[in-house]
Amino acid sequence: MTAVVEKPVRPSVRAEPDGSWAAVFTLALFETRRLLTRLPVIIAFLGYISWTLWRGGKAWGDFPALQDADRDTQAAPMLVGLAVLVCVNQAALRSRRYGTEHHFAVLVLQPWRRTVAHALSVLAVALLVAGCVAAQFGREALRPGAIGQGAVGELLVGPLTVLLFGLFGLFFAGLVRSALAAPLLVVLFLFLFLFFSGMSDDGSRWLLPVVEEATRNTLPSDLMGRPAAWHALYLTGLALCVGLGAVLLDGGRKPVVVACAAGALVMTLVGGVAQTEGDSPELVRAREWATVNPEQVQSCVRRDGSTYCAFPEWGPRVDDWAGVVGRVRSLAGGGAHEQDIVVRQRVEARYGLSGDSALMPLERPHEVTVGTRWGGNRVPEFSAAVAGVLVAGSEKASTSVCDGRMVTVMWLTVGWESDPLAALRRVRLDDSVTGSGLVLQPTDGLYMTDAQTEVLRELLERPRGEVTARVKAHWAELTAPKVTTARVAEVLGVKAPEGDDKCLD
Secondary structure, three states: OOOOOOOOOOOOOOOOOOOHHHHHHHHHHHHHHHHHOOHHHHHHHHHHHHHHHHHOOOOOOOOOEHHHHOHHHOOOHHHHHHHHHHHHHHHHOHHHHOOOHHHHHHOOOOHHHHHHHHHHHHHHHHHHHHHHHHHHHHHHHOOOOOEOOOOHHHHOHHHHHHHHHHHHHHHHHHHOOOOOHHHHHHHHHHHHHHHHHOOOOOHHHHHOOOOOOOOOOOOOHHHOOOOHHHHHHHHHHHHHHHHHHHHHHOOOOOHHHHHHHHHHHHHHHHHHHHHOOOOOHHHHHHHHHHHHOHHHOOEEEEEOOEEEEEOHHHHHHHHHHHHHHHHHHHHOOHHHHHOOOEEEEOOOOOOHHHOOOOOOOOOOOOEEEEOOOOOOOHHHHHHHHHHHHHHHOOHHHHOOOOOOHHHHHHHHHHOOOOOHHHHHHHHEOOOOOOOOEEEOOOOOOEEEOHHHHHHHHHHHOOOHHHHHHHHHHOHHHHOOOOOOHHHHHHHOOOOOOOOOOOOOO
8 A cells, every 4th residue: 555645735925916016006096086085185175276266466466576476385285285184094094994904804905005005195186286386386477577486395395295294194094093193183283383383583493394484575586595495305205204104004114115214214304404504604695795785786777767776586677667767757847857766676685584674765866765576565655765756855855754745745656547546545554545644665654644645635636637737837846845735735726735734753
């Protein structure tokens, strides 16, 4: 009889099929569709797009500075990011909530591969937000009056924020197996954002995804001083750290995953340290030079007998300034009608974007300050500065005018507008057209008494040609120091004012 020798059976080892990554991408596509159709994400996207469309053109008017418009794309995507955080966290915990986790044991996808699929769904939403950011910035860049240049690092903040928040939700699903983790994480983030965003000069504020500035000060691109590229690197590394951490928590401890996690940690540390170093000595000196000696870094051109000096990026704005100067001079009489003036662009850059210091009036004769922002209220404010120089001789002298000459200044300021009363409202601090009020301009403001406002309103109700003829005919008397408002009213043929004519001390 022949003996049968039985060989021991080796335990079977299930090899990963070649199509496992195809299954990952298929699952990622499914999770992406599911994520984009979740109600919180839909509401967040509708709010994001509605806010963007409603606010479009209102932040910077018809003449945006692109070095500011790029930052305007950062805050709204946080709403989408918070919604994605919660929904991805719930999606990752779906099998535990429904008690179907044990069914996944018979599938070809290991838990860490399912985590990769969830991460890819977050990446797809971040790419969709990147398209929205590109459309928002592109619309501003295509406006006829747009100047300056945006930074790629600033434009990447919105999509990277969405990616970071979504991967945080995925990471917490592996760390805390509870559906309450994500809502609590949202509350914690909002608290930290409000706390650190108040530190306008502290380097720790750059640890937040979005770094807001305390003011809307517009500076030349080379004086901005925001470490946009380093911040984008920091956010990218942090998002990769969180995403790869989620993969490691779910068992994906392959050498390539560990190596990538180590590289992401290095990216985060390099970007995080570099972005908090502060302003370089070269930047500090450049800001000081542009503030104190702007003529050394500006180019000047001649238009209609006047000189216009601007920083390089603002060259296309000269024609707009010249148009206002020409219209103001067209209403003036005497030598002011053809007076050559120097329009000089000025900034207060020594304190960076966090500074909001007022510019001091120029003492040089017939030199006018213009700022870096244009459109909206900035137009009548610049018109007021030009009018004050034509009447008083210099910006410094115009800020001291407290007699009847103020009527002439304000007539030159708004008399050429198609809707002068609306322009008067925009140029006054209290947005009123009655009573006394402060008149804004690029430097120190002017002051109108109640009586001067009465006389000006009377003039604005009369035909422009009639008033212009009277102003030119009596120019010398109307611009004489200490002329009274009552005398100005008499010369211009309007009734004597009844309001108070006392200037502020």
